[in-house]
Amino acid sequence: MNIDTLLIANRGEIACRIIRTARAMGLRSVAVHSAIDLNARHVREADLAIDLGGAKPAESYLVIDKIIAAARASGAQAVHPGYGFLSENAAFARALEAAGLVFLGPPATAIDAMGSKSAAKALMEAAGVPLVPGYHGAAQDVETFRAAAAHIGYPVLLKATAGGGGKGMKIVQAEAELAEALASAQREAQSSFGDARMLVEKYVLKPRHVEIQVFADQHGHCLYLHERDCSIQRRHQKVVEEAPAPGLSAELRRAMGEAAVKAAQAIGYVGAGTVEFLLDARGDFFFMEMNTRLQVEHPVTEAITGLDLVAWQIRVAQGEPLPITQAQVPLTGHAIEVRLYAEDTDNGFLPASGELSLYREPAAGPGRRMDSGVAEGDSISPFYDPMLAKLIAWGDNREQARQRLLAMLEETLVSGFACNLGFLQRVLGHPAFAAAELDTGFIERHQAELLPPASELPARFWQLAAEGYLHSLAPLQRADDPHSPWAQTLGWRSAGVAQRMLSLSCAGQRRQVRLEGPPTTRLDGQALWFEEQGVRRSLRLLRQGDSLYLHWQQQWREVQCHDPLGTVANDLDHPGGLSAPMNGSIVQVLVEPGQAVEAGSVLVVLEAMKMEHSIRASQAGTVKALYCREGELVSEGTVLVEL
Missing domain, CATH: 3.30.700.40 (Glycoprotein, Type 4 Pilin)
Incomplete structure (x- = not known):
């Protein structure tokens, strides 16, 4: 099928990035948006836009019937899901097929096989790929997880089977934490992916996160487009990604690439996908999961290969074969990407929201790329992921790419709310990062330098x-004498100081x-x-x-x-008051007035940017008053509970 109109079932920077390629290929682009995204950048840049209504993802971007109705109304023949939202939803892929629409993603059967982390683990185990010890079964009660965690040994990692990006993921250090962590992770998974199923696995210490980009067409051909190192993470979500992964031998790169291709071919994969591995210091790698979609970090792969992966997705969806063989896949130089987030790095990386009062992007130039989804004056909502943009730098070698990206960050300006710009500069400038000493514990290990107290x-x-x-003050204007000393702002005097x-x-x-x-x-x-x-x-x-x-x-x-x-x-003087650390909605109220609580008890659960945050008692006491209820939207600083 020839595609001339493409609907993007997503928002933010990925929607803007897809629109750019669609326009370059001569295709019309259709944006969809929630009610509060009416004036968002992806809406302004598209050729057509359709309002889905609602505010939360469950009322807009996650409603399959609304997406299909929008495609029909716009005349789109195909739908690109971006990443997140419905991108790994097999029911969505099937619904599009039933509606006669092309899904720019893999077959629903492949999503079923690999979109579920549990099913993917079982498939890889049967194929002989090494796995991290864990439980991936159907039983989801707390006692099953308690028994599995005891067998595996603490610490363990709870993960949503139907998603990624750190949503529905919790580290559990001891048995006493398990029940609460499991319940919270299940709620996050249900909210983000519409699926509360979980798995648990051994939490591997000091691993590297290395993933392989694969691409397959409808004719049985599949390639790996080299690897990316995504080890620098906070809240189990990637912050810095680079390609190729530093320090990998040609043999290890080939072994991981071939394993990834084998996994994709085993499920009849089509399109862009990523097979993720944990890599230990000995060079052993363990299958983690397969993301059956385009990844946030795909630009670094594009930078070292010179390929446009979105253009490949469109051509493969139209039935075209892959244009090159494995031996022809380029690998030139090195690329590094950082994710610019609206978040308070001095306060546990809590998401931030508000109006983007000032926004300046770095100048364009060789080896520089900026994938942004915002513009000055935009409102950043608490309902969506807090990523604002991605900055990508390419160089002949890793050090050149690192220095170029540091220069880009220095030129970037964000104001209106907290963001991680300074933190990113400290990560890239850290001697350990410059020396490519990478693992998933990087931020915690170097926390003193990366998150220093304000001086x-x-x-x-x-x-x-x-x-x-x-x-900077505008000078006073005198039409009769524009150079008059009385128009100066720096204090001219005829005498004295x-x-x-x-x-x-x-x-x-x-x-x-x-x-x-x-x-x-x-x-x-x-x-x-x-x-x-x-x-x-x-x-x-x-x-x-x-x-x-x-x-x-x-x-x-x-x-x-x-x-x-x-x-x-002054801030509200409210002794014993516990306030909202960010804008969000109240998911659970676990106490009532008059109730005695212990220090550390969870009182209220707040959801913001698709993640849950627990408001805990700082000391033992009695609940004097409640100022919130479940389902209510609250602003940052609002007092929720008084002890």
Whole structure:
């Protein structure tokens, strides 16, 4: 079937990325969106857009009938599922086929075989592929999991059988934690994938996460497009990915690639897929799962091969054969990708939401790529994954790619809520990362350097910020004399010494700065020039509304000026109050007024960005009052329980 109109059943950066390839191939693109995504970037960039209604995924992006109705209304012949949502849903693939629509993914039978982690483990075990010890059975009661975990040995890892991305995944260190962790993981899995089934396996210490990109056509041909290392993770979700994986021998690369191809061929796979392995220090690898879809990190594979995997998906769906053989798959240079998230790295990587008040992407150039799903002024909702964009750099070698990506991060600016930009810079700049000392415990092992406590900004910063702020003020205009000294903002006087006092705040710190005499800086465009120890230097400066952004020590700092005589608003003084750490919805209220609770007891469960977060008692006490109910939407900082 020839495809001329493609519906993208997704949102964010992956929808925008698919739209770009569709446009390059001469296809019309159709966006679908929830009610709150009405003005989202993927909607603005598509040729057509259809409103699914609702706000949560279960009311919009996960409703199969609405997606099919949108495809029919738009005249689309094919549907690309992106990743997440319905991308690994066999019922969705079958429904599209029944409706006469082409699914840009594998057959439903392949999703059934590999989309379930339990079924995939059994298939690989029969094929002789090494597995991590675990339980992948049908029984889902807590006692079955308790017995399995005791047999495997703690710590164990609970995983949703129907999904990935860290959703429905919990590390359990001891038997006492199992029941609560299992219940929470099952709720997350049900919310994210519509399937609460779980498996449990041994939690392997210090593994590397190495995955193989496979691609198959409808004519029985299947290739592996090399591997990616995705070991840098937080909350079991990837943060940094690179290709090829550092330190792999040609023999190991070939062995993992051939094993991945064998797995794909065993289930009659078609399209793009990823076979994921745990790789230990001895070079032994263990099958984890197969993602029957395009991966978030596919751009690094595209960078080292020069291939467009979305274009391949479209051509394979139209019945075309793969255009090259295994021996012809290119491997050129090295590529690294980082995921830019709306999240508070200083507060356990909790998701953030709000308005994107300022957003600047790095300049385009050789070896630079930016896959973004947002634009300045967009609202970031608590209902969806908090990823804003992906930054990808390619180089002739790993070090060149690393340095290029660091430069891209320095040029990136995000404001309006917490994000992980500074954290990504610290990861890429860490000596252990530069030396390719990678495993899934990287962040925890180097936490002191990657997540340092906030330090006090030096006096020199405040001095430069104050002068920069005054430079950025719009000068008074005089039509009769535009060069009049009365139009200057830096305190010109006909006699005496000019003085100016500014009350500034930045990163939770406040400082009153006294400026005396002529300025020691000069503003040239967006560069603030100053002299230090006989050397002329510059800092990038940007003014947006009432905020000044100063690029200080490889990081953008937001500075605001306040009335020094004004009062500072204080947070609500609510002794014993436990508040929402982010915007979200209340999933469970586990206590009632008058109930005695122990320290560490879960009081309320909050869902945000498709993950659950438990509000626990910081000490033993009695519930004095409840200020929330199940199903209610709450804002960050809202008091939920009073002890």
